[in-house]
Amino acid sequence: xxxxxxxxxxxxxxxxxxxxxxxxxxxxxxxxxxxxxxxxxxxxxxxxxxxxxxxxxxxxxxxxxxxxxxxxxxxxxxxxxxxxxxxxxxxxxxxxxxxxxxxxxxxxxxxxxxxxxxxxxxxxxxxxxxxxxxx
Amino acid sequence: xxxxxxxxxxxxxxxxxxxxxxxxxxxxxxxxxxxxxxxxxxxxxxxxxxxxxxxxxxxxxxxxxxxxxxxxxxxxxxxxxxxxxxxxxxxxxxxxxxxxxxxxxxxxxxxxxxxxxxxxxxxxxxxxxxxxxxxxxxx
Numbered sequence: 346x347x348x349x350x351x352x353x354x355x356x357x358x359x360x361x362x363x364x365x366x367x368x369x370x371x372x373x374x375x376x377x378x379x380x381x382x383x384x385x386x387x388x389x390x391x392x393x394x395x396x397x398x399x400x401x402x403x404x405x406x407x408x409x410x411x412x413x414x415x416x417x418x419x420x421x422x423x424x425x426x427x428x429x430x431x432x433x434x435x436x437x438x439x440x441x442x443x444x445x446x447x448x449x450x451x452x453x454x455x456x457x458x459x460x461x462x463x464x465x466x467x468x469x470x471x472x473x474x475x476x477x478x479x480x
Numbered sequence: 481x482x483x484x485x486x487x488x489x490x491x492x493x494x495x496x497x498x499x500x501x502x503x504x505x506x507x508x509x510x511x512x513x514x515x516x517x518x519x520x521x522x523x524x525x526x527x528x529x530x531x532x533x534x535x536x537x538x539x540x541x542x543x544x545x546x547x548x549x550x551x552x553x554x555x556x557x558x559x560x561x562x563x564x565x566x567x568x569x570x571x572x573x574x575x576x577x578x579x580x581x582x583x584x585x586x587x588x589x590x591x592x593x594x595x596x597x598x599x600x601x602x603x604x605x606x607x608x609x610x611x612x613x614x615x616x617x618x619x
């Protein structure tokens with residue numbers, strides 16, 4: 346597994362636990378009505394589990410497992426994928442933090458913009474590897 | 481494919497069908513005057529789909545295909561993996577039953593069960609992360 350995939354997947358695991366923790370707080374509030382501010386965590390809960398966990402895991406695994414090129418660099422330009430990793434995680438943080446502190450619109454926009462750039466970069470970098478094996 | 485992976489995947493497919501049936505029911509409510517109980521199923525739809533299907537499918541595939549932990553324990557701790565499966569499904573099932581009933585006021589006194597569900601699912605996440613972390617490596 347390449348180093349950048351390790352970072353993607355371990356970050357995804359951290360977000361999984363973070364997202365489950367927020368979800369547990371919200372569900373506890375539903376059951377007890379003891380922590381009304383828990384509802385403020387809902388957008389961060391969704392962001393952590395959708396982008397932080399699911400999408401990040403998929404991107405890291407795709408870079409690891411899709412067919413490689415016969416010549417070096419066999420997985421394409423890894424520096425671009427590091428850029429994807431940084432942009433995506435900055436984007437997730439901005440959206441999650443922005444939604445929690447109710448300074449939603451500006452941080453939300455910046456976060457989504459970074460996530461969009463990350464996804465576009467990833468698509469451009471990974472497309473040549475969507476091919477039959479050994480070609 | 482290990483037995484536990486087959487269980488994860490088969491259970492995830494059951495949740496997939498269940499989630500889409502609930503989705504159809506929710507969409508039907510927009511067309512016909514169905515009981516208000518139906519609209520309380522929105523969180524059931526999302527969690528059956530995202531936790532029961534998507535996350536559970538990923539858990540099963542990761543347990544099967546990620547780099548081996550060691551020769552003696554290729555998939556890490558089998559106990560942690562089984563506890564992940566049991567806690568995730570027990571917690572989710574509990575939630576899917578109690579949450580809509582609680583929202584419609586049918587079983588208000590049982591709503592403490594949602595806390596049990598939250599703890600079970602959180603532990604499942606913790607066990608999965610603990611068991612997978614060591615397998616995310618170069619070889």
